[in-house]
Amino acid sequence: MSPSCFPISGQEREAFCFPNTVAVTWQPSLLDTSVRVEDPVKLATLLGGSKLYGNDLLVPLRELILNSADAIRARRVLDTDYKVTEENRYPGRIDITLESIPGSDDHYVVL
Numbered sequence: 001m002s003p004s005c006f007p008i009s010g011q012e013r014e015a016f017c018f019p020n021t022v023a024v025t026w027q028p029s030l031l032d033t034s035v036r037v038e039d040p041v042k043l044a045t046l047l048g049g050s051k052l053y054g055n056d057l058l059v060p061l062r063e064l065i066l067n068s069a070d071a072i073r074a075r076r077v078l079d080t081d082y083k084v085t086e087e088n089r090y091p092g093r094i095d096i097t098l099e100s101i102p103g104s105d106d107h108y109v110v111l
Contacts (some may be wrong), residue, residue: 061111067111076091096109
C-alpha cells in the first residue's frame with residue numbers, strides 16, 4: 001500500500017487513496033479573524049479587576065512581575081544584542097518602587 005492510502009475498517013484490501021497532488025484553494029489570509037469589542041467598558045467590568053484577580057491585592061502585582069519576566073526572557077531569546085555588558089549588568093531588570101501620592105496617605109506601585 002502506498003503512503004497516501006489508508007485502510008478502511010482496518011481491512012488492507014479496502015483502502016482509500018489520495019491522489020499524489022491535491023489542489024489547495026483555501027487560504028487562511030482570506031478569513032477575517034479580527035476581534036471586535038463593541039462595549040470595552042462592559043468587557044473590562046466582566047473580566048477585569050476583582051473578577052479576574054479576586055480580592056487579594058498582591059495577585060495583580062504578581063501578574064505584572066511575571067509578565068515582565070516573560071517579556072525579558074522572550075527578548076533574550078529573540079534579540080541577540082540583548083545581553084550583559086559592562087554598562088548594563090542586568091539587561092531586563094525589573095524595578096519595583098512604592099510611590100506616595102502627594103497630599104494623600106495613599107501609595108501606588110511603579111513597575
